[in-house]
Amino acid sequence: MSATVFENVRLIDPASGLDRPGRLLVRDGMIAGVDLPQAEGTPEGAAIVRGDGRMVLCPGLVDMRVTIGEPGFEYRETVASAARAAVAGGITTIAVLPNCLPTIDDPALVRLLRTRGEETGMIGILPYGALTRGCAGSEMAEIGLLNEAGAVAFTDGIRAIGDTRLMRQLLTYSRAFGAMVVQHPEDPSLARGGCATDGELATRLGLPGIPPAAEAILIARDLRLARMTGGRLHFGHVSTAEGLDLIRQAKADGLRVTCDTAPPYFDLNETVIGDFRTYAKLSPPLRAEADRRAVCAALADGTIDAIASDHAPCDADDKRQPFAVAAAGGTGLATLLSVTLAQVHAGNLTLPDALGLLTHRPAALLRSKAGTLATGAPADLCLFDAERAWKVEAGELPGKAQNTPFDGRALEGRVLATWKAGRQVFGLDAS
Amino acid sequence: MNERVTHPPAPPRATGGQFFRTSPRHLLGVQGMHPTRITPILDLADSYTLLNRSRKTPRDLLRGRTVINLFFEDSTRTRTSFELAGKRLGADVVNMSVANSSVNKGETLLDTAATLNAMHTDLLVVRHSQSGAPALLAQKVEASVVNAGDGTHEHPTQALLDALTIRRHFGGLHGLTVAICGDISHSRVARSNIHLLTAMGCTVRVVGPPTLVPGAIAALGVSIHYTMEEGLRDADVVMMLRVQRERMKGGQVPSPREYFRYFGLDNKRLALARPGALVMHPGPMNRGVEIDSRVADSEQSVIREQVEMGVAVRMAVLDLLSRGEDTR
Secondary structure, eight states: OOEEEEEEEEEEETTTTEEEEEEEEEETTEEEEEEOTTOOOOOTTOEEEEOOSSOEEEEOEEEEEEOOOTTTOTTTOOHHHHHHHHHHTTEEEEEEOSOSSSOSOSHHHHHHHHHHHHHHTSOEEEEOEESBGGGOSSSBOOHHHHHHHTOOSEEOTTSOOOOHHHHHHHHHHGGGGTOEEEEOOSOHHHHTTOOEETTHHHHHHTOOEEOTHHHHHHHHHHHHHHHHHOOEEEESSOOOHHHHHHHHHHHHTTOOEEEEEOHHHHHOOGGGGTTTOGGGOOSSOOOOHHHHHHHHHHHHTTOOOEEOOOBOOOOHHHHSSOTTTSOOOBOOTTTHHHHHHHHHHTTSSOHHHHHHHHTHHHHHHTTOOOSOOOTTSBOOEEEEEEEEEEEOOTTSSSSSOOOOTTTTOEEEEEEEEEEETTEEEEETTTO | OOHHHHSOOOOOOOOSSOSSSSOTTOBOOSTTOOHHHHHHHHHHHHHHHHHHHTTOOOTTTTTTOEEEEEESSOOHHHHHHHHHHHHHTTOEEEEEEGGGSGGGGTOOHHHHHHHHHHTTOSEEEEEESSTTHHHHHHHHOSSEEEEEEETTTBOHHHHHHHHHHHHHHHSOOTTOEEEEESOOTTOHHHHHHHHHHHHTTOEEEEESOGGGSOGGGGGGTOEEESSHHHHHTTOSEEEEOOOOGGGGTTTSSSOHHHHHHHHOBOHHHHTTSOTTOEEEOOSOOOBTTTBOHHHHTSTTBOHHHHHHHHHHHHHHHHHHHHHHHHTO
16 A cells, blocks of 8 residues: 655646645555645655645646657657656656557557557557558548557548548548547648748748648538538647637537647747748648737637647657758657646636646547546646746757757746656656 | 959958858858848959959969869759859869769768768858758858758849849949749749849839749738739839749649740830840740740840859859858
């Protein structure tokens, strides 16, 4: 019997609305109870973690959009290195995209990834299943079998389903399993060859552009298909005002549609590309300032259901290329909470709302019970100081991949320690 | 003759500020370059023009310096122009063309940079099909990098030689109206010219089919015109751009003949411009597609003079960059 007591912390559990000073008791890796600060009765032999009163203890974060290099691209990131980066960011559950090699289009691979997560003892892995074989966008993957093996939702990850007829079939067929279809919202034909958002910056730099409307066009089509088929649709990393307006309206009309966004889209705009900085090359590309503001507004008004890191590891050779041929994507695990907290400091989100977008809300989308402080739940916990300042430096980040678009960004709010099933897996000052 | 006499007067040296964008060591683009930096380059190039004509170039100016022409994209004329410029100043000029190089064997751009560093190159002239490739190289090589055209980004020496050509005819640049016509979207020549000419006080119009003119180009301070009749009216300079034939296969333009019909430069259209307006083209020309042969070979055409100015401008650039290196 092992026990830990967290004392003198601000407990926030967005799922239950809990937000007050208190104590939390962990026994045998499970949350055993939540007490008031003055409560008596520390179990004999229990370890004590004492906060300073301001420190926040919340559920371990649930990151619903992560690329890891394993299997196939271990030189970029492995499960182990992604786990180190995740726990340093307070994340204890990650949903991983199927774009590895081989792609996750076989039930055995779903089981493998789940097991690989458990083996780390640091994070839980929730695998997405591929929507189409090889994520090639032509033949339907075995959605039923993948679902049974434990795939939490279905997507071709960084690739959009461009074919309208196929998307209709996928939304229709997945209904049999109550499975959610996650779309990369970017019309592939408009986006082909592009690497930056169409506009003045792309024109000056002579970079092939992607019109921002490529997002709205695909969202509009898929919303219509969702209405037609009754399929469960979710859009990943939404980044434009127009796309968000369409989703907001569809929700108001009663359609069961959800979406997430990622920190670069509410914290950065396209100007960070500067003179061809490839660490700022993302997919979808960074947008103009007006779109960034629209993402902030959609976070505040509830249009956006979750914030995901959109972690996409690349190595130096992937990025040290001319901009148009360099790999797209940025790391995001270690910075997910801190960049999100900037929205809290700016007054755009309350702290409990921000944490909700990072915990039980993405978990619910993925049919996972993670992301709460409920009694009896695994003790996945994140302790952070919302005011502690630090600076993001590529090269100094935990994990293997260093391609952060936030390089040089000064942030307020830092994860101090992380626990997975009651076991401490990260400590800032210890490491 | 004493070469001190033949050497052109040195322009004011950059002190504290920057001769060229990004770094005084490199010439990566024209964007952001101030007239007080542009004018001395044109002045120096002007004096090199005279020396070239009298065959009295200072052949020991770059003696012992190595210039490597690193061309990842074919270009006989630009490469030759840089080669001549380097040789007329006495530099050792080596041409590395991609067809024979290890880049085609999978070597990365940065491996190439490391190789060139080991060879103690002084000046590196880079042409690449990707926007930003010379900027990437410039971060990694010890040599001064001259962008000889990168993707659809910039072609600074072309803009400088165009400006010099225009200046020699009109005595100045301020107040002139220049129409840049053709495939603006894919043209590094257009971008560099827009930056340079607007900085020098010209009114710049871009003219072309809407599929080849990005709307955002207006943010660079130009007006957009979709007919030659509108764009050429009262222009002092008509600058034609080369249109790649693959763009005229139905993707962006239906056919070459339709292109010539609406956007080709013939005598009738040229008559809309100011009398005596200059006709320019960066070459190589598609005669009968973007320009009628009679116009290209007319008295108003300064296309051959552009080539001559090209050598002079590149001499000035190599000269200035190697001075920068001395003062490092």
